[in-house]
Amino acid sequence: MKRTHSCGELKKKDIDKEVTLCGWVQKRRDHGGLIFIDLRDREGITQVVFNPKISKESHRKAQGLRSEYVLSVGGKVSPRPRGTENKSLPTGEIEVLASKLEILNESQTPPFEIADRVKALEDLRLRYRYLDLRRRPMQENIILRHRVAKATRDFLDKKGFIEVETPILTKSTPEGARDYLVPSRVNPGRFFALPQSPQLFKQMLMVAGFDRYFQIARCFRDEDLRADRQPEHTQIDLEASFVEPGDIYALIEEMMSYLFKATLGVRIKRPFPITTYQEVMDRFGTEKPDIRFDLELIDVTEIGKEGDYRIFKEAASIKGIRAPKGENLSLKEIEKLSEIALVYGAKGLAWLKVTKEGMASPIAKFFSEKVKNSLMRKMKAEEGDLLLFIADKPEIANGALGQVRLALGRKLRLINEKGYRFLWVIDFPLLEFDEEEKRFKAMHHPFCMPKEGDLPLLEKEPLKVRSKTYDLVLNGVELGTGSIRIHDPRLQKRVFRLLGLGEEEISFKFGFFLEALEYGAPPHGGIALGLDRLVMIMAGRETIRDTIAFPKTQRATSLLTGSPSLVSEEQLKELRLKIER
RNA sequence: GGGGACGUCGUCUAGUCUGGUUAAGACACCUGGCUGUCAAUCAGGAAAGCGUGGGUUCAAAUCCCAUCGUCCCCGCCA
Numbered sequence: 020m021k022r023t024h025s026c027g028e029l030k031k032k033d034i035d036k037e038v039t040l041c042g043w044v045q046k047r048r049d050h051g052g053l054i055f056i057d058l059r060d061r062e063g064i065t066q067v068v069f070n071p072k073i074s075k076e077s078h079r080k081a082q083g084l085r086s087e088y089v090l091s092v093g094g095k096v097s098p099r100p101r102g103t104e105n106k107s108l109p110t111g112e113i114e115v116l117a118s119k120l121e122i123l124n125e126s127q128t129p130p131f132e133i134a135d136r137v138k139a140l141e142d143l144r145l146r147y148r149y150l151d152l153r154r155r156p157m158q159e160n161i162i163l164r165h166r167v168a169k170a171t172r173d174f175l176d177k178k179g180f181i182e183v184e185t186p187i188l189t190k191s192t193p194e195g196a197r198d199y200l201v202p203s204r205v206n207p208g209r210f211f212a213l214p215q216s217p218q219l220f221k222q223m224l225m226v227a228g229f230d231r232y233f234q235i236a237r238c239f240r241d242e243d244l245r246a247d248r249q250p251e252h253t254q255i256d257l258e259a260s261f262v263e264p265g266d267i268y269a270l271i272e273e274m275m276s277y278l279f280k281a282t283l284g285v286r287i288k289r290p291f292p293i294t295t296y297q298e299v300m301d302r303f304g305t306e307k308p309d310i311r312f313d314l315e316l317i318d319v320t321e322i323g324k325e326g327d328y329r330i331f332k333e334a335a336s337i338k339g340i341r342a343p344k345g346e347n348l349s350l351k352e353i354e355k356l357s358e359i360a361l362v363y364g365a366k367g368l369a370w371l372k373v374t375k376e377g378m379a380s381p382i383a384k385f386f387s388e389k390v391k392n393s394l395m396r397k398m399k400a401e402e403g404d405l406l407l408f409i410a411d412k413p414e415i416a417n418g419a420l421g422q423v424r425l426a427l428g429r430k431l432r433l434i435n436e437k438g439y440r441f442l443w444v445i446d447f448p449l450l451e452f453d454e455e456e457k458r459f460k461a462m463h464h465p466f467c468m469p470k471e472g473d474l475p476l477l478e479k480e481p482l483k484v485r486s487k488t489y490d491l492v493l494n495g496v497e498l499g500t501g502s503i504r505i506h507d508p509r510l511q512k513r514v515f516r517l518l519g520l521g522e523e524e525i526s527f528k529f530g531f532f533l534e535a536l537e538y539g540a541p542p543h544g545g546i547a548l549g550l551d552r553l554v555m556i557m558a559g560r561e562t563i564r565d566t567i568a569f570p571k572t573q574r575a576t577s578l579l580t581g582s583p584s585l586v587s588e589e590q591l592k593e594l595r596l597k598i599e600r
Numbered sequence: 601g602g603g604g605a606c607g608u609c610g611u612c613u614a615g616u617c618u619g620g621u622u623a624a625g626a627c628a629c630c631u632g633g634c635u636g637u638c639a640a641u642c643a644g645g646a647a648a649g650c651g652u653g654g655g656u657u658c659a660a661a662u663c664c665c666a667u668c669g670u671c672c673c674c675g676c677c678a
Contacts, residue, residue, distance in 0.1 A: 046638070046639095046640095048636095048637050048638065048640055048641095049634090049637095049640095050634060050635055050636075050637065050640080050641085051633065051634040051635075052634070052635040053634090053635040053636065053637080054635095054637095055636080055637050055638065055640085057638070064638095066637085066638070068635095068636085068637095070635075071635090072635090085629095086628085086629095099636085100636065102636090103636055103637075103638085105637095105638060107638090108638080111638090128610070128628075128629060129610090129611095129628090130610060130611070131610080131611055131612090131628090132611075132627075132628065138611060138612045138613095138627080139611060139612080140606090140607090140611090140612085140670070140671085141670070141671070142669075142670045142671085143611080143670095145670090194678060195677085195678045196676085196677055196678075197676090197677085215677095215678085216678090218678095240677065241677095242676055242677040243675085243676060243677075244677095245672085245673080245677085246671090246672075246673095248677065362603085362673070362674060363674080364674090451678095460678070461678050462678070463678050464678040465678075466678095467678090500678085562671095572669090572670070572671085573670075573671065573672085574669085574670085578669095578670090
């Protein structure tokens with residue numbers, strides 16, 4: 020036994036105990052006659068004092084200690100002299116008077132300081148991830164992640180869910196994201212795909228009668244990265260038989276409530292509001308609205324067209340948003356908002372300031388007092404407000420103004436950073452039209468059940484068909500996606516055909532799955548929640564990289580290991596692969 | 601595929617717009633002093649030729665071109 024206690028637990032009550040601590044040298048303060056070492060481990064920091072009167076030998080050895088050396092220190096816990104207690108440290112009332120010192124390992128001077136507040140840039144942190152992970156905030160993130168995963172398992176176990184592992188080496192299927200492929204040496208020219216999600220396996224587990232399944236599942240997608248997107252991410256994946264959407268809502272709401280309580284001690288308000296896709300698009304311009312603040316998009320198409328402003332008159336849709344007290348925003352700040360609108364495809368951002376003297380704006384002259392007044396009324400505008408408008412195709416007007424809304428929320432400090440506001444977004448369209456490929460694509464995935472009432476439209480007006488889908492949104496972040504699935508093989512085939520899949524392709528790609536549905540597949544549904552994103556929000560971080568022990572860069576490489584890397588000719592030959600140069 | 605920001609001692613920055621002495625500071629590091637520090641302190645020291653390659657110029661960290669890397673975003677991500 021190298022240690023008797025952790026570096027975070029010794030308190031007044033331990034005074035006079037003989038203890039042995041192990042840890043890293045956080046800091047050495049050498050006063051010549053007296054040396055202080057802050058010894059750090061996962062649990063905290065304890066001050067160790069080397070006094071030649073207690074041990075000449077240890078004091079001599081301690082002179083050679085440097086940052087990040089690994090030590091085992093034996094000594095007596097004693098109260099700090101009156102007036103030298105450190106209130107900012109949980110162990111600050113005591114210190115260990117070292118009588119024994121063993122240097123377990125030395126350390127090079129680290130490339131950056133192991134401090135709570137990082138100064139090092141992220142690429143350096145990633146290259147030395149094991150040092151970055153020594154920092155307390157990173158340890159807290161990873162430990163929080165562990166607690167969330169643990170609480171998830173506890174909760175779902177109690178609810179009768181069985182954790183089942185599904186293959187990592189699986190089959191490439193069309194639709195969705197690009198697959199990561201793995202060549203098969205035993206079957207030259209053939210490839211496994213890493214799963215984008217365990218979707219088909221969990222459905223087949225329902226066919227198998229497991230009734231309730233879950234998995235903390237790694238998912239792989241070979242797409243471009245973002246702050247909240249990594250090539251491999253982890254989902255809390257679950258599926259249940261004989262359920263309605265309401266069963267899933269209730270389960271997930273209870274689970275979220277349990278997770279937040281168990282890990283953060285935070286109470287979550289239930290039930291979560293439920294809104295349709297159509298409604299959130301109209302009101303917030305996005306399928307994942309941040310409802311921590313109220314600003315909503317307002318349809319002013321009718322009123323806007325009454326003026327003489329050509330751009331309004333010719334637009335299919337005019338959406339407006341009211342920035343309370345936005346009068347104070349400078350032209351430059353409005354210009355910034357307008358740039359955001361441009362990025363999201365709008366051609367411009369029109370604005371009106373409501374001042375004492377009336378409407379101040381380059382476009383005010385195009386509108387009569389009457390029109391201006393009805394605009395004011397419709398948007399519930401008050402003096403001092405700034406009104407912003409985008410006139411365009413409905414998708415653009417909504418989408419771009421939705422982004423302006425988010426920027427406004429931040430700019431005007433309307434967002435309660437400490438709040439957790441969940442929202443269900445339901446009834447997504449089953450399909451969307453891909454302009455590039457000129458065909459229908461599944462909005463979520465091809466296994467979502469269409470709403471029964473919309474079934475007659477399936478072949479006639481496919482875009483009007485809504486599906487039994489539900490997205491869970493938290494603070495403007497898409498946390499998870501789920502649906503009731505198709506369990507009828509005939510209906511599943513109809514949907515495949517709608518997606519433009521030929522009979523041959525259907526049986527090649529999905530034959531095994533359709534066959535499974537033929538053998539008494541129960542009605543079922545489920546959801547998958549992004550664990551990385553959930554922990555990111557809980558930890559108050561801006562990127563999921565801070566919640567993943569060993570993440571990849573935006574170019575999908577590991578700076579730590581240098582992967583992906585070249586492989587030997589022999590390896591390629593064995594796989595019968597040739598690299599084109 | 602596209603847009604943007606950044607790259608200077610170990611680290612983080614200043615310097616770059618407006619080319620011109622020994623490229624500056626803080627932290628870290630090294631040596632020495634110091635028995636109550638915890639952002640220890642005092643004295644001294646070492647440390648980068650400015651991501652890489654090319655070009656312009658009497659002269660390039662600074663201007664131009666290319667390239668590499670990191671980050672943010674659009675597209676993409678069911």
